[in-house]
Amino acid sequence: MNNKEAKFRNIIEENENRISSICSYYSSNEDDQKDMQQEVLINIWKSLDSFRGDAQLSTWIYRVAVNTAMGFANKEIKRQKIFLDNNEYALQKLVDIDEDSVQKKEELFHALGNQINQLSVIDKVIMTLVLESVNHKEIASVIGITEPNVRVKIHRIKNELKKALKSLKI
Amino acid sequence: MNNHKTKHMNMDSLIENMKQIDSQYKKVNKFLQIVFFIFIFLYAGLFLLNPDSELTLSHRIAGGCYVLAFSLFTLIFRENYKKYKNIDYSAAVKEMLMDAEKRYRFWQKDTLKTITGIILIDVATSLVVIPRFIDKWEFWNVFLIVQLVLTLAVGIGFTVGYRKWIKEFRSLWLSTKVLLKELEE
DSSP, rough: HHHHHHHHHHHHHHHHHHHHHHTTOOOOSSHHHHHHHHHHHHHHHHHHHGGGGGSSSHHHHHHHHHHTTTTTTTOOOOOOOEEEEEOHHHHHSSSOOOOHHHHHHHHHHHHHHHHTTSSSSSHHHHHHHTTOOOOOOHHHHHSSSSSHHHHHHHHHHHHHHHHHHHHHOO | OOOOOOOOOOHHHHHHHHHHHHHHHHHHHHHHHHHHHHHHHHIIIIIIOOOOOTOOHHHHHHHHHHHHOOOOOOHHHHHHHHHHTTTOTSSOOOHHHHHHHTTSSSOHHHHHOOOOOOOHHHHHHHHHHHHHHHTTTTHHHHHHHHHHHHHHHHHHHHHHHHHHHHHHHHHHHHHHHHHHHHHHO
């Protein structure tokens, strides 16, 4: 086994869950998720020589995954849709839920999913990273903007989502 | 995390596939380089190294122009190939967008090199063709016909290239510009 192969195996073994999780936001079904995972792995392999440890490995993985999801190699940058599992934990990160009814929660979640998909491409990418509990510093490094800029964007997106949900009276 | 299900992959076959991709890149690159080098050596042999006494100074200069033009095209190809092969997916999204915006522009830095190559081909073809017909036709007539044919060929090439760019890359280029603007807001 050569060096590149060993390094690759090691990275994948340690980050399989992270890759799988980030891919799940960008695909609606398991087959598409698997295809995207394969694509991410191919791009990790292709970019492996450029990993010198300057960035955290997780940041590096997120960059490859997000860039793959955005489809830079394709003929069209994807107007990506984001898919959220019915996951209350993720939902709590974006808006405060003060709701006990399961049905209400589901409605809220559905509306939130729709609202997130109204966001611009970059905002959607930022939201997936927020949902992944990636810290602001790391998000800044993935996107290539400053940390204060990330904070401002997240604050604005959350406000937009809250306003939209309020106007829907959910 | 959105989905904690771990979907284990078949690493061995995956790595095998990726090694194949790597070797395929190398093969394609090698093949095209060989084709370009054949052209360079062919023209160098025919016009520069050929001891035939009928070859005039014009022919020798034309040969030099052809060899230079093909060398330039080889260089452009190699640079483009590297640019597409080495897309670094681990760059920050903004960096990736800036690179994509440059990569998918219609007017590239390479355009100047391509125009130089075309001018060299034009000079070389004129130097080879004009002396052949100078006895039968006026110089300017032959010169204009050569220019007309070459302009037509370049025009067709340009139109095909532009249409291909409109069809395949324009929307991508516009999207990158929109996203970059969005990042700066």
